Amino acid sequence: MQTFDLGKEGLRALNSSLHALKGQTNMTAWEVINPKGAHAIAAGVDAPVDITVRGSTGYYCAGMNKQATIRIKGSAGPGVAENMMSGTVIIDGNASQYAGATGRGGLLVIKGNASSRCGVSMKGIDIVVHGSIGHMSAFMAQSGNLVVLGDAGDALGDSLYEARLFVRGTVKSLGADCIEKEMRDEHYAILEELLRKGEADHKAKPEEFRRYGSARKLYNFNIDNASSY
């Protein structure tokens, strides 16, 4: 176990040590202490390592993550796991705005609530939120799955492409071109797998969720809608 005191050694030293771990390494377990809300903790990691951050983080923690498993033992600031490529990020507390934004792969688990714009423009990431999410979540989401055990705020899935949105609680309102869709066997299977991987299978069952997706009416320019553009 490598223990890194962010208060003493500083962010640059941490991230350059983590960036030096290219591909295979025998330093597979890292612990970051005294994060104190610092920005960009463990951003840009590209190695199959386990990193535990003991406390709350600021902007862009675990951004662009590849391969690593990053656990935040606190809450995360804006843009956590933004543009994640692969690997897993697990937050014990809450996440601020645009968690998992533009994520291309991997799994983001938020055990508390996420605020606005969760999964905005997601492109393949899976996001499991044990609590609720704020307004404009999954705006322009392109692919991947967003699973919410609680409620969703206003304008869920506005201008959505092909991401799947599963919400167990209420949805305050759906955004433009986002509609409820039927749950088929394949969706129950996806949910079962994601609830298990997201450490939420003891809290919810696949059949408790509703699915939302794109009505596919905004894909192409439609001359009949010219006056509303």
Place this chain on the structure above:
Amino acid sequence: MCGIVGLFLKDPKLEPQLGAMLTDMLITMTDRGPDSAGIAIYGGAKDGLGKLTIQSANPTKDFKDLDGDLHDAIGQPVTMLVKSTHAVLEVPLAQMEAARSALSHLRPGVKVMSAGDSIEIFKEVGLPKDVAARFEVSKMKGTHGIGHTRMATESAVTTMGAHPFSTGTDQCLVHNGSLSNHNGVRRELKRLGMTFETENDTEVGAAFISHKLQTGETLGNALEATLTDLDGFFTFVVGTKNGFGVVRDPIACKPAVMAETDQYVAFGSEYRALVNLPGIEDARVWEPEPATVYFWER
């Protein structure tokens, strides 16, 4: 981008440390706003006396014998404590208006930053650490206070463009964001008798709330009205004699984190600003919801 910090103390034992706590929070927010910084601090109200905090670009000249000159003008004793480019004048409450009027004749270059029973406002261009040191903010005592670090967008980097803005007795406001309809709202408020020192958007937000309070609205209703009448991005923190309030626009892209313990309610643009507060590990920490008014009063 700008940084906001705020602290409302519930435990009087912390009052001697208010300035030191706010200074630490303010300096942490330097990279959100290195252009200028300011602080409004509430405390030290004395029976029958009011405070005018004034500022001058030429303090050596303007503050020289100002207490004596004001005494002669209003016929009552005036005390003055000079802090760098600012000075706090203590004036009998009944003579506050007379003192302001005399001041504008005696020292036309002097600006009034705040007026009230307990508010003092200090703000200048420069790094937050330098601004805090210049005014010895860390030595200040009080019940509550608000600080701001500015990264200017809507108007020039000047002392008067720094926050907090005070547009009413014992009132102040700081802002992270930018208002888009401030010119129209300013014209309307001018028509209703409000006066403005700058072309700044935030001053309009402050005057909008002060006007509502003048018409007898509660702080809660005044903050609620910003959601319908002001357009643009805002996280506002507002101070009054008895407390402070917080409101974010419905889009809520300007960050805000709050923490509450038995000893205090704290506001920070980021969690970083709160990490050195006593008992933060066990505080209730949350993000204020969009389009939702919060306020604490004693």
